[in-house]
Structures are given as structure tokens and as C-alpha cells.
Amino acid sequence: MNDLSSAPFAPPPVIHRADYRPPEWLIPQIALNFALSLDATKVQSTLKVRRNPAGDATTQLRLNGDALEAKAITVDGHPHNDWHMDGSDLVIDLPGDAHDIGIETLIDPTANTQLSGLYASNGLLCTQCEAEGFRRITFFPDRPDVLSVYSVRMSGDKAAFPVLLSNGNPTDSGDGPDDTHWAEWHDPWPKPSYLFALVAGDLVANRDSFTTMNGRKVSLAIYVRAGDEERTDHAMRSLIASMKWDEDVYGREYDLDIFNIVAVSDFNAGAMENKGLNVFNTRYILADPETATDGDYDAVEGVVAHEYFHNWSGNRVTCRDWFQLSLKEGFTVLRDQQFSADRGSPPVKRIEDVRVLRAAQFPEDSGPLAHPIRPDSYQEISNFYTATVYNKGAEVIRMMTVLTGMERFLKGTSLYFDRHDGEAATCEDFVKAIEDGAGIDLAQFRRWYEQAGTPKVTVEMAHTGSTVTLTLTQTMAPTPGQPVKQPMVIPLRTALFDRATGQHHGEELLVLDQPSQTFTFEGFADAPVLSINRGFSAPVEITAPITADDLVFLAAHDDDPFARYEAMQQLIVRHLVAAISGTMSDAERAAGRAAIGDAMGAILDDTALDDLMRGELLILPGEAYLAEQLTRADPTRIFAEREGLKRWLGETLKDKWLALHDRCSAVPYSLDAAARGARKLKTQALVHLAPADPAEAAARAKAQYDSATNMTDRQSALMVLCSLSVAEREAALADFHDRFAGNMLVIDKWFSLQAGSLNPNATEHVKALAQHPDFTMANPNRVRALWMAYAVNAQAFHREGGEGYRLIADLILRLDPINANVAARFVSSLGRWKKVDETRAALMRAELERIAAAPTLSRDVREQVTKSLE
Ligand code: 0A1
Ligand code: ZN
Numbered sequence: 001m002n003d004l005s006s007a008p009f010a011p012p013p014v015i016h017r018a019d020y021r022p023p024e025w026l027i028p029q030i031a032l033n034f035a036l037s038l039d040a041t042k043v044q045s046t047l048k049v050r051r052n053p054a055g056d057a058t059t060q061l062r063l064n065g066d067a068l069e070a071k072a073i074t075v076d077g078h079p080h081n082d083w084h085m086d087g088s089d090l091v092i093d094l095p096g097d098a099h100d101i102g103i104e105t106l107i108d109p110t111a112n113t114q115l116s117g118l119y120a121s122n123g124l125l126c127t128q129c130e131a132e133g134f135r136r137i138t139f140f141p142d143r144p145d146v147l148s149v150y151s152v153r154m155s156g157d158k159a160a161f162p163v164l165l166s167n168g169n170p171t172d173s174g175d176g177p178d179d180t181h182w183a184e185w186h187d188p189w190p191k192p193s194y195l196f197a198l199v200a201g202d203l204v205a206n207r208d209s210f211t212t213m214n215g216r217k218v219s220l221a222i223y224v225r226a227g228d229e230e231r232t233d234h235a236m237r238s239l240i241a242s243m244k245w246d247e248d249v250y251g252r253e254y255d256l257d258i259f260n261i262v263a264v265s266d267f268n269a270g271a272m273e274n275k276g277l278n279v280f281n282t283r284y285i286l287a288d289p290e291t292a293t294d295g296d297y298d299a300v301e302g303v304v305a306h307e308y309f310h311n312w313s314g315n316r317v318t319c320r321d322w323f324q325l326s327l328k329e330g331f332t333v334l335r336d337q338q339f340s341a342d343r344g345s346p347p348v349k350r351i352e353d354v355r356v357l358r359a360a361q362f363p364e365d366s367g368p369l370a371h372p373i374r375p376d377s378y379q380e381i382s383n384f385y386t387a388t389v390y391n392k393g394a395e396v397i398r399m400m401t402v403l404t405g406m407e408r409f410l411k412g413t414s415l416y417f418d419r420h421d422g423e424a425a426t427c428e429d430f431v432k433a434i435e436d437g438a439g440i441d442l443a444q445f446r447r448w449y450e451q452a453g454t455p456k457v458t459v460e461m462a463h464t465g466s467t468v469t470l471t472l473t474q475t476m477a478p479t480p481g482q483p484v485k486q487p488m489v490i491p492l493r494t495a496l497f498d499r500a501t502g503q504h505h506g507e508e509l510l511v512l513d514q515p516s517q518t519f520t521f522e523g524f525a526d527a528p529v530l531s532i533n534r535g536f537s538a539p540v541e542i543t544a545p546i547t548a549d550d551l552v553f554l555a556a557h558d559d560d561p562f563a564r565y566e567a568m569q570q571l572i573v574r575h576l577v578a579a580i581s582g583t584m585s586d587a588e589r590a591a592g593r594a595a596i597g598d599a600m601g602a603i604l605d606d607t608a609l610d611d612l613m614r615g616e617l618l619i620l621p622g623e624a625y626l627a628e629q630l631t632r633a634d635p636t637r638i639f640a641e642r643e644g645l646k647r648w649l650g651e652t653l654k655d656k657w658l659a660l661h662d663r664c665s666a667v668p669y670s671l672d673a674a675a676r677g678a679r680k681l682k683t684q685a686l687v688h689l690a691p692a693d694p695a696e697a698a699a700r701a702k703a704q705y706d707s708a709t710n711m712t713d714r715q716s717a718l719m720v721l722c723s724l725s726v727a728e729r730e731a732a733l734a735d736f737h738d739r740f741a742g743n744m745l746v747i748d749k750w751f752s753l754q755a756g757s758l759n760p761n762a763t764e765h766v767k768a769l770a771q772h773p774d775f776t777m778a779n780p781n782r783v784r785a786l787w788m789a790y791a792v793n794a795q796a797f798h799r800e801g802g803e804g805y806r807l808i809a810d811l812i813l814r815l816d817p818i819n820a821n822v823a824a825r826f827v828s829s830l831g832r833w834k835k836v837d838e839t840r841a842a843l844m845r846a847e848l849e850r851i852a853a854a855p856t857l858s859r860d861v862r863e864q865v866t867k868s869l870e
Contacts, residue, residue: 011862015381017374017375017376017377020321020323021055022054023052023141024055024056024058024060024062025049025061026146027047027141028048029149029151030150031152031153032045032150033154039108039110041107043137045105048098048100049100051097051098060091061091061093062086062089062141063103064132064140065088065089065090065139066117068088068138069106070090070104070105071103071104071106072102072103073101074100075092075100090103103139105139114820115780115819116268117134117137118198122225122265124203124264126199126262127279129197130195132381143321144322145424147192148190149190150168150186150187150196152166152184153182153183154198155180155181156180156181158175159179160201161200163199165199165262166185166187167185167187167195167275168186169187169256169257169276171186195318197279199264203223205223206222206236207219207221210240210243210259212247212254214253216253217257218243218256219257220240220259221258222235222262223261223263224286231287231288232286238300239259241305242304242305245342246308249338249339250312250414252309255311261278261279261280261285261304263282263286266780268780269385282744282745283299287300289671290709291746292711293711293712294680294712297671301340305336306333312417313332316417317416317423318425321424323375324425326374330373330393331394333390334394345613351561351616353394354562355619355622357539358622358625360387361539363624366453366628367831368868368870369386369867369868370452371388371452371479373389379862379863382824382860383824383863395538396448399448403445404439412437416429419433431446442489444488445489451488452482454540456477457472457490457492457512458474458542459530459532459544460545461544461545463526463528466523467522467524470494470530472510472512472518473515474487476488480870491511491538492511493508493533493534493535493560495534496529497553498528499526500526502553502557504531504559505523505524508521510532530550533566534560535562536562551574552567561613565616568599568600575595576626579592579644579645580637593652596645601656603617603618604660610677611664611673611677612676614677614681618688620645621642627794630835633835635798635836646687650688650691651692654689654693658689661686661700663678664679679712679716682713683719687720695726698720698726701721702732705721715753718732718736719757722754724759725759725760747782748785751789756793766796767807780819783822790804790807801843805830805843805846808830809830809850809851811826812824812827813850816854816858816860820858823860827848828864828868831844831864831867831868832844848868851865
């Protein structure tokens with residue numbers, strides 16, 4: 001992960017899925033003994049190794065290492081000299097079929113800025129081993145299909161590390177010499193090394209318990225720094241709800257007596273599902289009304305559930321190799337989405353999930369880093385923790401539920417868990433279990449695992465007599481390494497609305513599995529209105545003969561809430577795409593805006609709508625999704641047209657926005673759906689008023705900021721003030737910083753709001769913020785708060801002259817030696833050069849080339865930059 005290769009002379013090796021071989025040696029047991037210290041932790045590892053009868057015969061045991069030195073090696077208790085290093089791997093020659101191997105390593109957690117392996121975070125020691133971090137702790141066959149029973153002993157200074165945690169159950173503890181103490185943990189469930197975890201530090205716990213469906217009491221604890229424990233109740237409630245839900249829906253019971261979570265502030269990702277000891281980014285644990293928005297509450301609930309669900313989909317059944325990552329991630333994302341839908345509003349959750357997919361995954365699928373949900377090759381696996389593997393992976397499994405129904409699907413998942421419990425499985429194993437358990441043929445469906453890219457479906461409709469004929473045609477653009485695509489299986493929930501009655505004739509599932517196919521429907525005196533891909537039943541793009549009037553009709557009347565949202569989105573997308581392309585006359589612009597204005601007005605007035613759903617219907621399509629609809633476009637034009645429409649809606653519907661803001665401001669704070677809906681609408685009202693009447697919006701935002709009792713109201717008011725060049729802006733930003741000084745997660749918001757702002761001076765603000773004493777490159781949350789918010793802020797990042805590109809390239813080069821994993825995540829923003837105008841494309845490429853020419857680059861950044869230049 002952090003090995004700095006000196007390419008271009010030594011390109012990193014490409015690892016291919018087709019080259020999989022079973023491990024040559026198995027490690028049924030491992031005992032680890034840690035003598036803990038922040039800068040010199042000694043690790044004594046004892047491995048029981050035995051030759052794998054299913055593996056290739058060899059006398060050599062290859063143990064992976066990364067930046068490690070073997071201090072002492074024993075075989076069966078005796079010093080052993082028959083070993084050598086091959087690159088960073090340790091290779092030991094062994095005479096027999098079964099041995100005990102002893103290895104000692106010494107590591108410096110404080111120097112570990114990559115945050116992979118064992119690292120120090122504010123005096124705390126913690127681990128992150130997925131995907132290949134365990135090899136930074138000790139030498140081991142660091143691959144997910146080697147499953148071992150772990151026994152862990154750790155000792156260290158009692159004052160520095162009062163809490164000592166690892167996987168499984170605590171078995172013993174005691175005091176040692178010189179104010180030290182020790183603890184022993186044993187995890188009875190064999191697991192791959194990526195699920196190992198250790199935490200040592202000064203932490204306090206919020207404790208609770210859960211009694212499983214078979215009456216076993218499980219002790220639950222969430223460990224945080226002293227003072228933060230008051231902010232863990234929502235996470236604890238979410239955990240308990242997840243445990244119950246997984247029993248009720250998937251029949252999965254928890255399997256240890258103890259479940260611990262630790263929250264750390266320095267973390268590369270969101271959270272990690274280590275067996276019985278989940279480690280979380282504080283961002284997905286800590287929440288109270290004053291410091292967390294409604295969105296933050298949802299994220300905590302979703303991520304706590306996600307990690308908990310991994311106990312079965314990931315831990316009990318793990319992955320054979322990293323190409324199978326979507327086996328655990330796609331399935332677990334689907335499970336957390338289903339859970340969150342059940343906890344709140346299913347249609348609103350579906351809309352949010354589709355919005356994320358379109359903003360993050362569709363661009364991936366059409367860009368230089370496109371890959372199937374089960375990739376065929378990689379150089380650095382950390383680069384494949386993507387929206388494709390996670391979110392599209394979930395969509396693919398969701399389509400199985402559309403094809404089979406939930407009841408049959410669950411028969412398939414039960415069979416999967418039964419069949420593969422304790423194994424390292426493949427995506428193919430999963431598909432086969434669904435086929436066998438649910439009774440469905442998924443032969444052609446498997447292409448979703450093989451082919452990258454978002455299918456496009458074009459619909460034609462003919463009406464003769466009382467017969468309606470739909471002709472559906474699918475195409476898929478080439479992606480890197482896949483010039484020709486085969487037809488996919490695309491399940492489309494469809495309804496045809498009678499114009500006269502406003503009703504449809506019953507929803508049908510059309511399964512498109514040919515390049516082109518026709519479907520006929522009887523009983524229509526007039527041509528109907530088409531509602532297709534309802535509920536977003538397939539992750540595809542649809543082009544259909546639906547007039548603007550039909551979209552207005554569907555936005556108001558479709559009985560599928562997602563389809564209402566989609567009609568509204570399409571109405572706006574079509575208008576903006578035509579406006580951005582410059583193919584629109586003034587009269588067409590006026591007519592298009594009027595249709596959108598009428599549809600929004602109707603939504604604002606619709607008393608049958610709940611406010612959470614109303615909020616979704618009012619959100620304009622995002623810039624990234626709009627860019628996807630255009631072959632090549634000037635991003636500042638996308639921004640300008642979208643803002644122009646927003647301003648027009650702000651002006652035209654001003655009285656409605658003002659009334660909405662007044663009505664919703666009177667709703668007191670609570671976490672129930674109605675109050676959350678009101679807060680969401682307040683934001684939408686201010687967002688539309690801001691460009692239309694900046695003085696009125698600023699006054700309202702300032703009043704909302706000053707009287708806010710919660711972070712949702714405060715943050716949205718500050719966001720609006722931040723976008724305006726008004727006097728209230730500086731005062732509110734200063735107040736926010738003072739008020740929350742020392743609260744890292746809230747100060748992250750302060751950085752993000754400014755970096756992601758619509759303010760025309762956002763780039764200047766970002767340059768100044770990079771020099772702010774609160775900014776640090778050592779904390780991934782802070783880096784993301786400033787720089788990721790900037791990289792996705794199209795109007796600033798793409799501003800003329802290429803300064804935004806230069807800033808992000810500089811960041812990548814400076815961050816790479818510190819944290820390659822996080823640095824590599826920024827490359828894709830520069831990699832989208834084929835989608836922008838030629839002047840900008842040249843500037844973006846030049847920055848990619850500047851990065852590529854750096855004398856040392858991590859494997860992570862090297863892979864992403866090379867692919868982005870192709
Ligand atoms: N398995 C975790 C994600 C994860 C991946 C890599 C990490 O380290 C760089 C950390 C976490 C999940 O899906 O939640
Ligand atoms: Zn996951």
C-alpha cells in the first residue's frame with residue numbers, strides 16, 4: 001500500500017482473477033503476542049502451518065510482509081536459518097507437512113501515517129487490516145482464503161492503555177511489572193487476516209446488551225474518548241435495531257457473547273467490520289442534535305448496520321480473493337439499504353440511494369476507471385473499494401430480488417449462508433445459491449458481474465387499434481478492455497397510464513434480455529402514458545417517448561413515488577441538457593421553465609405529500625448526473641444553466657418558498673419524519689431563494705442560523721450564507737468556528753461548507769483554508785472535508801485557467817507519501833477529462849502527466865493516474 005515504487009522503470013505487477021491458485025499452506029491457528037508501545041511495538045507471532053492438500057506442492061512457505069523486518073525466526077521451537085526475503089515477502093524452506101513457525105517483528109505505529117496495519121491515533125493504538133494491512137504487522141499469507149483461529153495477548157503501560165481489546169472473547173487479564181497490564185483474547189471463529197483487530201488506549205464505553213432470538217445475552221459496548229460517550233446513544237440504538245432486523249429478515253443470529261465498537265478520529269474509510277470488534281471513523285458513531293445533521297444521523301444508522309451485517313455477509317462467509325469483494329460489499333450494501341428503508345421511508349431511501357448511484361457510480365462506469373463489479377485485474381486492491389463494487393454491486397443483487405420476489409430471494413440467501421458458512425466464497429457461489437434456493441435461471445444475468453458500463457435502453461411506443469407495442473432496445477458503450485458488449489438481463493417494472501382515467505392497468509415486469517424486444521398490451525383506446533423502470537428496478541439509463549406534458553402528469557399522479565421523482569428529474573434534465581447544448585430557442589426555454597415551474601408549484605401545494613418526499617421532489621438533478629447526459633460539456637455552463645433555473649424558480653415561486661420556509665420554521669425539533677421533512681424543506685426554500693433574492697435569503701438564513709437548536713438548521717443556513725457575498729457570511733463563519741472549536745467533526749463541516757460553496761471566490765477561500773492552523777494532512781477526514789469538497793465543486797474546480805486542477809494535483813503529490821490510499825481517491829476528479837471541453841481537457845491531462853512524471857509514486861496513485869491517461 002505504501003511501497004513507493006520508482007516507476008516508470010518498474011511498473012507494478014498486474015494481478016489477474018484468472019490466475020487464482022488455492023493457498024499452498026494453511027494456517028489453522030495463530031497466536032499473537034504484542035508488547036505495546038506508541039513507537040516500538042514488538043509482535044511475536046506463532047503460526048501452526050500445515051500443507052494444503054488442495055494446493056500446489058512446494059517446500060517453501062511464502063509469508064507476505066510490507067515494510068517489515070523479521071527479527072527472529074523459529075521452526076518447531078528451534079532457530080531457523082533456511083529463509084530469504086523475496087521483495088517484501090519472507091520465504092521459509094520447510095522440510096515437512098506441518099510445523100510451528102515463530103516470527104518476531106518490531107513496528108513503529110506513530111510513524112505509520114498510511115493508517116494501514118497498526119497505527120497510533122491521538123495516543124490510541126488501533127489497526128486497519130483490510131485489505132492488505134495485516135502484512136504490515138507481521139509476516140503472514142495475507143489473503144482472504146487463509147482462515148485461522150486467533151489467540152491474542154497484549155501487554156502495555158496501564159496508564160497509557162487502560163483498555164485492551166481484540167476480536168472474540170476476553171479470556172484472561174492481569175497486572176504485569178512496572179505499571180503494565182495485559183489481556184488475552186480468543187476468537188473461536190476462524191477468520192482471514194483482514195478481519196483481525198487490536199485496540200489499546202484510554203477509552204470509555206457506552207454499554208448495553210442484546211438478547212438474541214435463541215435467548216443468548218450479548219454484551220454491547222461502544223468505546224470512545226472520554227466526553228464523547230453522550231453522543232453514542234444513536235449508534236447504540238442503531239446497533240440493537242440492526243441485530244434484531246438481521247434476525248427478523250435474514251434469520252441471522254449474532255455468534256459471540258460480546259460485540260464491541262471503537263470510534264477513532266484518524267481512519268481512511270468509514271468503518272471496518274473486524275470480527276466482534278468493529279472500528280469506526282468517529283464520523284459514523286458520534287451524533288447529537290447540536291452537532292449532527294439529519295443526514296449524519298442516517299449515515300450513522302446505515303454504517304453501524306452495514307458493519308454489523310458483515311458479521312454474516314463477509315465474516316461468516318468471506319471472500320475467496322479480492323476480486324470477489326462485491327460478494328460481501330454489494331450484498332451488505334443491499335442489506336443496509338433494506339434496513340434503512342424499513343426504519344424510515346422506503347421511497348425516500350430509494351431516491352437517496354439512486355441519487356448516490358447516479359452521482360458517484362454512473363460517472364465511474366463511463367470513465368477511464370470503469371470496471372465490472374467483479375474486476376478481472378488490479379494493481380492495487382485499495383483502488384477497488386469503489387461505488388461500482390459497493391453501490392452497483394447492491395443494485396445487481398437488488399435486481400435478483402425484483403426477478404424472484406423477496407420471499408424466494410431469502411430462500412436463496414439462506415441456502416448461501418448454509419452452504420458456505422465458514423468458507424471463503426466467490427460471487428459465482430452466491431449466484432448459484434440464489435439460483436438453487438430461489439429457483440431461477442441466472443445464466444445470462446451473470447453478465448452483470450462481467451461487463452462494466454451502464455446499459456442504455458431506448459423505448460419506442462406504437463399504438464394501433466387498442467394495442468400498444470413497446471419496442472425496447474439495449475446498448476452499452478465500450479469500456480476499457482471491453483470493446484464489445486453482450487446483451488444484459490434488464491428487469492423493468494412498467495405501467496401504462498390511461499390518460500382519460502389517470503389510472504394504469506396494473507404494473508408489469510418486462511424483462512429485456514435481447515438486443516431488441518417488443519412487448520404488447522391490449523385494451524388501450526388511446527395512446528397511454530409510459531411509466532418505466534419504476535422503483536429504479538434496473539441500474540440503467542432510459543430514453544423513452546414521454547412528452548414534457550406526460551412527465552408533468554407522472555410527477556403529479558404516478559402511484560409509484562420513485563416514478564414521480566423520476567418524472568420530475570427527467571423533466572428538468574431534458575430542459576437543462578437542451579439549454580446547456582445551446583439548442584434551445586428563447587420560446588422553448590420559456591416553455592420548458594414554465595412546465596417545470598408548474599410541476600414544482602403543484603408539488604409545493606400537494607397536501608397529500610409528506611414533507612420528506614416533497615423535499616426529494618424539489619431537489620434539482622446534480623451536476624455530475626447532468627454531465628453524464630452530455631457527450632462533452634463545459635462544466636461552468638452546466639453550473640450556470642442549473643443556477644439560472646434555480647434562480648428562475650426562486651423568483652417565480654417566491655411566495656410559495658417564503659410560505660414554506662415560514663410553515664416549516666414553526667415545526668419544533670424532533671427526529672420524527674415530519675420534523676425532519678420540515679427541516680429538509682427549509683433548506684430547499686433557502687436554496688431557491690438565495691439566487692433570486694439574496695438579501696431576503698441572507699436575512700432568513702441569518703435568523704435561522706441564530707435561532708438554530710440543531711445542526712441541520714444551522715448547517716443549511718450557513719451553507720446558504722456561505723454561497724452569498726454578504727456581510728452576514730463572515731460573521732456566521734466566525735461564530736460557527738468559535739462555537740465548535742475543538743470538535744473535529746464539526747470543524748470538518750466548517751471546512752467543507754466553504755470548499756463546496758457556490759461562492760465565486762471558493763478557490764481563494766480553499767487556498768487560505770489549506771494554510772489554516774486547523775488544517776492537517778495527517779487526518780483523512782480533514783483532508784476530505786477541504787479537498788474532496790473542492791474537487792466535486794464544479795464551478796470552482798473547473799474554473800478557467802486550470803488552477804483547480806493544479807491545486808488537486810499538488811495535493812495528490814503532497815499527500816501520496818503520507819497516505820497513498822486517500823491520495824489515490826483524488827485522481828478520478830482529474831481523470832474525467834474526456835467529458836469536458838478541449839481546453840480544460842488539455843489542462844487536466846497536463847496535471848495527470850505532471851503526477852505521472854513524479855520520481856516516486858505509490859502503487860495506488862500510479863495505477864489510477866496511468867489508467868486515467870489512457
Ligand atoms: N470493509 C469496510 C470498508 C473498508 C475498506 C478498507 C479500509 O481500509 C482502507 C477500511 C474499511 C466496509 O465495507 O465497511
Ligand atoms: Zn462493507
